[in-house]
Amino acid sequence: MRHIKLSEHIFKKGKFITPFNNLPMVKEFEDEKSWAYGRMPEYLWIGLILNHYGRDEGLRKSYNIISLLHKLAPNLYTARLSEILKLDTDVQEALFEYVVSIGAKEVLNPLTVFLTVSKAPTFAKYFYCPNVSASERCETLVFTMSRIADHQSNDATDIRFVVLYFSVLSGKLHLHQSQIDLLRSYPVCDHADESMRMIRPTVRATEMTILTFEKVDSLFLKEFWRCVSEMTDCNIFVTKFPSENREFTAYMERLHELFGYLSDLFVTTAPLDEKMVVLLGLATYSYKRLKEIYELRAFNSIAGRSCVRVMIEDYIMMKYLVKNEQSHDNIWREYQLYGIGLYKLVLSRYREFKASGESHFDEKYIELLVNEFKSEEFIDMDTKYFDKQNIRLKAESVNEKELYGLYYDYDSSFEHGLWGAIRESSLLKCDNPAHKYHCVPDVEDEIRLKTVLPDCIMIMNKTVSFLNEIYGIPQQMLNGVINFELKPIDNQD
Known part of the structure; x- marks a missing residue:
């Protein structure tokens, strides 16, 4: 399946809109009409038959059952289990008696986990x-659900074919001759046949048209999901990327030596150079x-x-400041006062509202920093982006759009606690389809994210190379850092 390209989205008012959501008559199904939540439970009885007997025999038995169902209830136009259970008792008994007679009693037995005497006598x-325990019945249900949960899987398509065929038998759904020909060939074709590449999508697309006249039994669905979720256990799986175990002490030692050289250079040659203190300050913060x-x-x-x-962000800011140096009277002083102004803003709020209990914000120390070179009474507090451009625009202006788009946006999700980052780092996945593949908080810290070491080295090397362009780092010292070779990670924990 080809994914929609970013360029194919429509950008409107700060939002990338997928082409599907821009079509006036197209919208995603609500849960009760979706396959996984709304339709699969209704057709699980067909899935049990197909799963037990195999595709060929299962389709034959399913055909015989729905043919009898149509004969017994000619006004019924859907094979939903909830609708079958609403038929008159004598009709249900005639149908169920036939199913038992063909040896399928044990096949549909798992459904009695939630279709009890009180609910479906x-x-x-x-x-x-x-003689079949509740746990055994649940195990069979979960196994079958796991096979048919994907609405495009071969197993799910087989079920959807049976459902579609019944609606055609009922006379509620009228198809073109070409569609009928495809339906007729479906059960006699193997899924590996080339023709099925066209037949399967036709079956799935046509089955969805039934939703336009089908009734949804919300209570049936809620009871199904409540029951199977309560009676089955979570099946948690943990995502663990390889632990970062590579030795790169040599890189850090060489980096320390390089920054020591730059610090000495600053102290001995230009201790009052505001440009150098800002650039080295940013780089040292990254280090x-x-x-x-x-x-x-x-x-x-x-x-x-x-x-x-x-x-x-530090690297982009360094490049941005250097690029725009000539268009400002003193961009280095402006940058420092901008940051100190934001410190003053927090200090002013702290003085007015105070923090209850102990805080990592130290009022006296921050006050010293704010007033270090200029009285705070003369320092403005600018709450906008520095130089009125956000980091994305700054990245674009210094030709680092790709670095921003591929890395910064992703890592910002973790910094701001956005749901993508929360889902990836703090929630374990339950693999039980009866639980609708829900998530469980990773309280024991079992998730291990992918290492960021190669990215850190890549960005630090960019930073060091940029400093070299301005200050000329000795070649041997520079090469020791930027030519450091990181060995492949050891996958064994």
């Missing part, structure tokens, strides 16, 4: 098997963030992604 009378996750071995963590985001 006639069904329970014919299909309940006292310290990298050093923190190196010492904590946090490359597989949420904090590691925060580090990547900060390093990218």
Whole structure:
């Protein structure tokens, strides 16, 4: 299946709109009409038959059952189980008696987990098997559901074919001759046949037209999902990427030596150079963030992604400041005062509202920083982006659009606690289809994210190379950093 390209989306008012959502008459099915939630439970009885007997025999038995169903209830136009259970008792008994006679009592027995005597007395009378435990019945249901949960799978398409065929028998659905010819060939063709590549989509698309006249039994669906979810256990699986176990102490040592050289260069040659202090300040901040996750071995963590985001922003800001240096009287002073102004804003709020209890915000120390070179009474507080451009526009202006689009946006989700990041890092997946594949909080910290080490090295090398363009780092020292070779990760934990 080809995914829709970003360029094919429609960008409107800050939002990328998928082409499907821009079509006036097209919208996604609500849950009760979707396959996984709304239709699969209704047709699970067909899935059990196909699963037990295999495709060929299962389709034959299903055909015989729906043919009898149409004869017994000619006004019924859907094979939904909820509608079958609403038929008169004598009709149900005639149908169920036939199903039992062809040896399918044990096949439909798992459904008695939720179709009990109190809820579906006639069904329970014919299909309940006292020698089959509730756990065994649930296990069969879950296994079958797992096979048919994907609406485009071959197993699900077989069910949808039976459903479609019954609607055609009922006379409610009228098809073109070409569609009828395809339907007739469906049960005699193997899924591996080339012709099925056209037949299967036709079956699925035509089956969905039944939704225009079908009735949805919300209570049946709610009871089904409540029952099977309560009676089955979670089946949690954990995503664990390889642990970052590579040795790169040599890289950090060479990086430390390089930053030591730049620091000495600043102190001895240009201690009052505002441009140099800003650029080295930004670069050193990135170095310290990298050093923190190196010492904590946090490359597989949420904090590691925060580090990547900060390093990218620092690098883009360095390039942006240098590029726009000539268009400002003193962009370096402006940048410092912008940041200090935001510190002053927090300090002012703290003075007015205070923090209850102990806080990591130290009022006295922050006050010293705010007033370090200029009285705070003369410092404005600008709450807009620095130089009135957000980081995306800054990235584009310094030709780092790809770095921003591929990395920064992704890692910003972790920084802001957006749902994508929460889902990836903090929720375990339940693989039980009876639980609708829900998620469970990762309280025990079992998830291991993919390492950010290669990205950190890539961004740090960009930062170092940029500093080299301005200050000329000794070649041997520079090569020791940017030519560091990171070995392939060891997949064994």
